[in-house]
Amino acid sequence: MQDLNIMIKRLLILGGTSEARLLADQAVSIFGNHLFVSTSLSGATKAPKRAAGSGRTGGFGGADGLRSYLNENKIDFLIDATHPFASRISSHAVDACSSSDVDRLVLRRPAWKAIPGDHWIEVDNTMAAASILPTFGRICFLTIGKRSVTSFSNISNMHFIVRMIEKSERPLPLTQYETIISNPPYKIEDDELLMKNKEVDVLVAKNAGGHGAYSKIAAARNLSIPTIMINRPLPPTGQIAKTVPEALSWLDNAILK
Secondary structure (H helix, E strand, O other), rough: OOOOOOOOOEEEEEEEHHHHHHHHHHHHHHHHHEEEEEEEOOOOOOOOOOOOEEEEOOOOOHHHHHHHHHHHHHHHHEEEEEOOOOHHHHHHHHHHHOOOOOOOEEEEEOOOOOOOOOEEEEEOOOOHHHHHHHHHHEEEEEEEEHHHHHHOOOOOEEEEEEEEEEOOOOOOOOEEEEEEEEOOOOOHHHHHHHHHHHOEEEEEEEOOOOOOOOOOOOOOOOOOOEEEEEEOOOOOOOOEEEEEEHHHHHHHHHHHH
């Protein structure tokens, strides 16, 4: 960043991804006293990894609530670094920023792409995945997060191996299942061993992108296990950065504007 005498600006990061944490850490390090950095988390996990700067947890109360927060806290910039499937908060950010004169950027890691050896069946949502799942066998490795498993509740002839970051406080709405509680990044060899030992017939995954959870995709490829891949929803409107350095460059220009 250029060394100019400028007023302190305020950045709100909508977080929940490793990119959001890295962005906050680097923004605090690079921009120092020129920028107040705050990260907002949805509260989906009880013990999230904390980023540099300030932080808050919980919803805003829709687009109107986010708009009020932006105005009351005199936010200059918002970077939406939420999960690619967190379309609701992204939509609220579009509406809130457009009516609050807040500069907005979307930080989205690229989606995974199938390569030779992959056997992907691409679908648009979890209901579509559930509708075709029983034709692929009897044991499913389900890696879509606990909030999305409801779509599979009517399938009674399959056993689900559900991987989650945190243990669910309530039983999952599945007929037959077991859970694996662990945090990314995962290793290909570990996921291969898991799929072999559990005799997995099919993998169900969301196309989240990134490196931390890609091991299951590579493991399924190596074991010739089909993957039902749930495609991302359409990204929000506006400028999109694919990497943290791109987002930092945008932020540098926005501060100096």
